[in-house]
Amino acid sequence: FSFSLTFGCFVFIVVSYVEIFRAVLRMPSSQGRHKAFSTCLPHLAVVSLFVSTATVAYLKPPSISSPSLDLVVSVLYSVVPPAMNPLIYSIRNQELKNALIKIV
DSSP, X not given: OHHHHHHHHHHHHHHHHHHHXXXXXXXXXXXXXXXXXXXXXXXXXXXXXXXXXXXXXXXXXGGGOOHHHHHHHXXXXXXXXXXXXXXXXXXXXXXXXXXXXXXO
């Protein structure tokens, strides 16, 4: 039941993003498309980060299970996505973007 519910939510999210991207690509203004993508893509990055770490946490084979690995995976799942949220959403800020480029 939980797999069906999770898969249904995943399909709903994917279909929603496909519809959003289709609507954005139909916009006549390139400036409007840029603004819409700059809003949608950070959210998609956060959702992808959360889903990928959750997938690793819950679908890891039991044969490679160890307490230390379980701790690392649970930290990746519960700490990394929320910690990355401010960085991902603030990347739209030009000053932060320039500072990040300068560091890298």
